Amino acid sequence: xxxxxxxxxxxxxxxxxxxxxxxxxxxxxxxxxxxxxxxxxxxxxxxxxxxxxxxxxxxxxxxxxxxxxxxxxxxxxxxxxxxxxxxxxxxxxxxxxxxxxxxxxxxxxxxxxxx
Amino acid sequence: xxxxxxxxxxxxxxxxxxxxxxxxxxxxxxxxxxxxxxxxxxxxxxxxxxxxxxxxxxxxxxxxxxxxxxxxxxxxxxxxxxxxxxxxxxxxxxxxxxxxxxxxxxxxxxxx
Numbered sequence: 001x002x003x004x005x006x007x008x009x010x011x012x013x014x015x016x017x018x019x020x021x022x023x024x025x026x027x028x029x030x031x032x033x034x035x036x037x038x039x040x041x042x043x044x045x046x047x048x049x050x051x052x053x054x055x056x057x058x059x060x061x062x063x064x065x066x067x068x069x070x071x072x073x074x075x076x077x078x079x080x081x082x083x084x085x086x087x088x089x090x091x092x093x094x095x096x097x098x099x100x101x102x103x104x105x106x107x108x109x110x111x112x113x114x115x
Numbered sequence: 116x117x118x119x120x121x122x123x124x125x126x127x128x129x130x131x132x133x134x135x136x137x138x139x140x141x142x143x144x145x146x147x148x149x150x151x152x153x154x155x156x157x158x159x160x161x162x163x164x165x166x167x168x169x170x171x172x173x174x175x176x177x178x179x180x181x182x183x184x185x186x187x188x189x190x191x192x193x194x195x196x197x198x199x200x201x202x203x204x205x206x207x208x209x210x211x212x213x214x215x216x217x218x219x220x221x222x223x224x225x226x227x
Contacts, residue, residue: 004158035217043159043202043217091158099208100147106158 002026004107006092012113018080021110025074025094031055032075033095033104034067038088046090049075050098061086082114119203124222133190135221137203140184145207148179148186153200153220162201163188190223198225 005024013019025032034046046065047057051072060067064083069075079086089111093104120138127133139148147166151159163170165177165186176189190197200222206215 042219045215093158100149100164100206103149103161103164104151104159106160108157 004092004094004105006090006107006110008110009108010111010113012115013082014115015084016081018078019082019112021077021079021090021092021112023075023077023092023094023107025092026096026105029094029096029105030072031095031098031102032069033093034075034077035091035093036088037091038085043091046077048098055098079112082112084114087112087114118216119205119218121201121203121218121221123219124224126224126226127193128226129194130192133193133197133223133225135188135190135201135203135223136185137188138185139203139205142183142205143207146183146205147207148177148183149204149206149215150175150177150188151202151204153202159202193223193225195225195227197223199223 004026007022011019030051032049035043036046037043045059047060047067048055049069052069066078089109091106091109093106095102095104147164149164150162152162153159163172163175163177165179167179170177178187200220202217202220204215
Protein backbone atom coordinates (compact mmCIF):
# COMPACT_ATOMS: atom_id res chain seq x y z
CA UNK A 1 0.00 0.00 0.00
CA UNK A 2 1.17 3.54 -0.68
CA UNK A 3 2.30 5.41 2.40
CA UNK A 4 1.48 8.88 3.58
CA UNK A 5 2.76 11.42 1.10
CA UNK A 6 3.45 15.07 1.72
CA UNK A 7 4.06 17.87 -0.72
CA UNK A 8 6.26 19.80 -1.07
CA UNK A 9 9.21 18.21 0.65
CA UNK A 10 10.82 21.63 1.09
CA UNK A 11 9.53 25.16 0.94
CA UNK A 12 11.38 28.42 1.38
CA UNK A 13 9.26 31.55 1.63
CA UNK A 14 9.63 35.09 2.86
CA UNK A 15 8.00 36.42 5.95
CA UNK A 16 4.49 37.56 5.18
CA UNK A 17 3.94 35.15 2.32
CA UNK A 18 1.49 32.27 2.22
CA UNK A 19 2.33 28.59 2.01
CA UNK A 20 0.07 25.60 1.63
CA UNK A 21 1.22 22.14 2.62
CA UNK A 22 -0.53 19.05 1.40
CA UNK A 23 -0.89 15.61 2.89
CA UNK A 24 -2.30 12.49 1.26
CA UNK A 25 -3.01 9.86 3.89
CA UNK A 26 -3.08 6.13 3.36
CA UNK A 27 -6.22 5.22 1.50
CA UNK A 28 -9.00 4.26 3.88
CA UNK A 29 -7.50 5.99 6.90
CA UNK A 30 -10.17 8.18 8.40
CA UNK A 31 -7.81 9.73 10.95
CA UNK A 32 -5.33 12.34 9.84
CA UNK A 33 -2.95 14.27 12.08
CA UNK A 34 -0.65 17.22 11.63
CA UNK A 35 2.48 17.62 13.74
CA UNK A 36 5.31 20.12 13.72
CA UNK A 37 8.89 20.06 14.90
CA UNK A 38 10.67 23.34 15.32
CA UNK A 39 14.48 23.10 15.19
CA UNK A 40 15.83 21.66 18.43
CA UNK A 41 12.41 21.12 19.94
CA UNK A 42 10.06 18.19 20.34
CA UNK A 43 7.51 17.06 17.80
CA UNK A 44 4.25 18.75 18.74
CA UNK A 45 0.69 17.88 17.88
CA UNK A 46 -1.24 20.42 15.83
CA UNK A 47 -4.57 18.86 15.01
CA UNK A 48 -6.54 15.73 14.27
CA UNK A 49 -9.15 15.10 11.60
CA UNK A 50 -11.66 12.29 11.60
CA UNK A 51 -12.74 12.15 8.00
CA UNK A 52 -13.50 15.79 7.15
CA UNK A 53 -14.19 16.91 10.71
CA UNK A 54 -11.69 18.51 13.06
CA UNK A 55 -11.66 16.28 16.09
CA UNK A 56 -9.04 18.21 18.02
CA UNK A 57 -7.27 21.37 16.98
CA UNK A 58 -5.91 22.29 20.37
CA UNK A 59 -2.33 22.30 19.11
CA UNK A 60 -2.78 24.89 16.38
CA UNK A 61 -0.46 27.80 17.27
CA UNK A 62 -2.70 30.67 16.18
CA UNK A 63 -5.21 31.78 13.58
CA UNK A 64 -2.54 32.14 10.91
CA UNK A 65 -2.78 28.38 10.53
CA UNK A 66 -5.73 26.86 8.70
CA UNK A 67 -6.16 23.15 8.11
CA UNK A 68 -8.76 21.62 5.86
CA UNK A 69 -9.75 18.18 4.77
CA UNK A 70 -12.59 18.61 2.33
CA UNK A 71 -14.11 15.30 1.32
CA UNK A 72 -12.22 13.47 4.00
CA UNK A 73 -9.32 12.49 1.76
CA UNK A 74 -6.25 14.69 1.47
CA UNK A 75 -5.60 17.58 3.82
CA UNK A 76 -3.99 20.97 3.44
CA UNK A 77 -2.35 23.16 6.03
CA UNK A 78 -2.10 26.82 5.10
CA UNK A 79 0.06 29.32 6.88
CA UNK A 80 -0.92 32.91 6.15
CA UNK A 81 0.95 35.16 6.68
CA UNK A 82 4.06 33.18 7.53
CA UNK A 83 6.34 34.34 10.34
CA UNK A 84 9.93 33.43 11.08
CA UNK A 85 8.94 31.22 14.02
CA UNK A 86 6.84 29.05 11.71
CA UNK A 87 9.99 27.48 10.31
CA UNK A 88 10.26 23.79 11.02
CA UNK A 89 9.30 20.38 9.73
CA UNK A 90 5.60 19.69 9.37
CA UNK A 91 4.62 16.05 9.56
CA UNK A 92 1.37 14.48 8.59
CA UNK A 93 0.27 11.10 9.89
CA UNK A 94 -2.73 8.89 9.38
CA UNK A 95 -4.25 5.93 11.14
CA UNK A 96 -7.09 3.58 10.48
CA UNK A 97 -8.65 4.05 13.91
CA UNK A 98 -8.22 6.77 16.49
CA UNK A 99 -7.18 4.45 19.30
CA UNK A 100 -3.62 3.74 20.31
CA UNK A 101 -3.91 0.20 19.00
CA UNK A 102 -3.88 1.68 15.51
CA UNK A 103 -0.33 2.95 14.86
CA UNK A 104 0.36 6.30 13.29
CA UNK A 105 1.83 6.21 9.79
CA UNK A 106 3.89 9.30 9.08
CA UNK A 107 4.86 11.04 5.89
CA UNK A 108 8.39 12.29 5.37
CA UNK A 109 7.45 15.82 6.28
CA UNK A 110 7.63 19.25 4.67
CA UNK A 111 10.59 21.35 5.73
CA UNK A 112 9.41 24.95 5.84
CA UNK A 113 11.89 27.77 6.01
CA UNK A 114 10.61 31.30 6.49
CA UNK A 115 13.20 34.00 5.80
CA UNK B 116 0.00 13.68 30.30
CA UNK B 117 3.13 11.85 31.37
CA UNK B 118 6.43 13.31 30.26
CA UNK B 119 9.22 10.99 29.25
CA UNK B 120 12.95 11.17 29.80
CA UNK B 121 15.46 9.35 27.61
CA UNK B 122 19.21 9.56 27.07
CA UNK B 123 20.04 12.10 24.40
CA UNK B 124 22.39 9.76 22.58
CA UNK B 125 23.86 6.28 22.60
CA UNK B 126 26.63 4.53 20.72
CA UNK B 127 26.84 0.87 19.84
CA UNK B 128 28.49 -1.54 17.44
CA UNK B 129 27.11 -3.88 14.86
CA UNK B 130 25.88 -7.16 16.28
CA UNK B 131 25.39 -5.87 19.80
CA UNK B 132 22.15 -5.70 21.72
CA UNK B 133 21.03 -2.17 22.48
CA UNK B 134 18.79 -1.25 25.38
CA UNK B 135 17.27 2.22 25.54
CA UNK B 136 15.56 3.10 28.80
CA UNK B 137 12.81 5.66 29.13
CA UNK B 138 11.54 7.13 32.40
CA UNK B 139 7.90 8.10 32.76
CA UNK B 140 7.34 8.58 36.48
CA UNK B 141 3.93 10.18 36.09
CA UNK B 142 2.41 7.54 33.86
CA UNK B 143 -1.34 7.23 34.33
CA UNK B 144 -3.33 4.06 34.72
CA UNK B 145 -4.72 4.19 31.20
CA UNK B 146 -1.48 5.17 29.49
CA UNK B 147 0.32 2.95 27.00
CA UNK B 148 4.00 3.13 26.12
CA UNK B 149 4.86 3.46 22.45
CA UNK B 150 8.20 3.63 20.66
CA UNK B 151 8.89 5.16 17.29
CA UNK B 152 12.01 5.17 15.13
CA UNK B 153 13.01 8.03 12.87
CA UNK B 154 15.65 8.10 10.14
CA UNK B 155 17.02 11.40 8.81
CA UNK B 156 14.65 13.17 6.42
CA UNK B 157 11.88 10.69 7.15
CA UNK B 158 8.86 10.65 9.40
CA UNK B 159 8.73 8.55 12.56
CA UNK B 160 7.90 4.88 12.17
CA UNK B 161 6.06 2.78 14.75
CA UNK B 162 8.19 0.09 16.38
CA UNK B 163 6.37 -1.36 19.33
CA UNK B 164 3.77 -0.64 21.99
CA UNK B 165 2.95 -2.11 25.36
CA UNK B 166 1.06 -1.65 28.60
CA UNK B 167 2.87 -3.90 31.05
CA UNK B 168 5.37 -6.78 31.32
CA UNK B 169 6.99 -7.69 28.02
CA UNK B 170 6.06 -7.30 24.40
CA UNK B 171 8.06 -8.71 21.51
CA UNK B 172 7.73 -8.39 17.76
CA UNK B 173 9.98 -9.06 14.81
CA UNK B 174 11.86 -5.81 15.34
CA UNK B 175 12.26 -5.28 19.06
CA UNK B 176 11.24 -6.13 22.60
CA UNK B 177 9.72 -3.81 25.14
CA UNK B 178 10.21 -4.46 28.84
CA UNK B 179 7.93 -2.73 31.33
CA UNK B 180 8.39 -3.28 35.09
CA UNK B 181 5.45 -3.71 37.41
CA UNK B 182 5.37 -0.06 38.52
CA UNK B 183 5.41 1.07 34.86
CA UNK B 184 7.49 4.13 35.73
CA UNK B 185 10.05 3.18 33.13
CA UNK B 186 10.39 1.02 30.05
CA UNK B 187 13.26 -0.41 28.04
CA UNK B 188 13.37 -0.84 24.30
CA UNK B 189 15.65 -3.71 23.37
CA UNK B 190 17.06 -4.00 19.85
CA UNK B 191 18.77 -7.36 19.28
CA UNK B 192 21.93 -7.52 17.20
CA UNK B 193 21.82 -4.02 15.74
CA UNK B 194 23.15 -3.21 12.30
CA UNK B 195 24.30 0.05 10.73
CA UNK B 196 20.79 0.59 9.40
CA UNK B 197 19.46 0.85 12.95
CA UNK B 198 21.18 4.21 13.31
CA UNK B 199 18.24 6.51 13.98
CA UNK B 200 16.44 8.53 16.62
CA UNK B 201 14.20 6.51 18.93
CA UNK B 202 11.25 8.14 20.64
CA UNK B 203 9.47 6.91 23.73
CA UNK B 204 5.92 8.17 24.07
CA UNK B 205 3.33 7.72 26.75
CA UNK B 206 -0.31 8.38 26.13
CA UNK B 207 -3.84 7.16 26.25
CA UNK B 208 -7.02 7.14 24.28
CA UNK B 209 -8.59 10.32 25.59
CA UNK B 210 -12.14 10.66 24.46
CA UNK B 211 -12.17 10.17 20.72
CA UNK B 212 -8.54 11.03 20.29
CA UNK B 213 -5.08 9.94 21.25
CA UNK B 214 -2.88 12.18 23.33
CA UNK B 215 0.84 11.65 23.01
CA UNK B 216 3.75 13.76 24.14
CA UNK B 217 6.98 13.51 22.18
CA UNK B 218 10.36 14.07 23.75
CA UNK B 219 13.62 14.76 21.94
CA UNK B 220 14.31 11.07 21.54
CA UNK B 221 17.53 9.07 21.77
CA UNK B 222 19.94 9.35 18.89
CA UNK B 223 21.46 5.90 18.40
CA UNK B 224 24.66 5.59 16.41
CA UNK B 225 25.65 2.08 15.35
CA UNK B 226 29.30 1.81 14.39
CA UNK B 227 30.97 -0.86 12.26
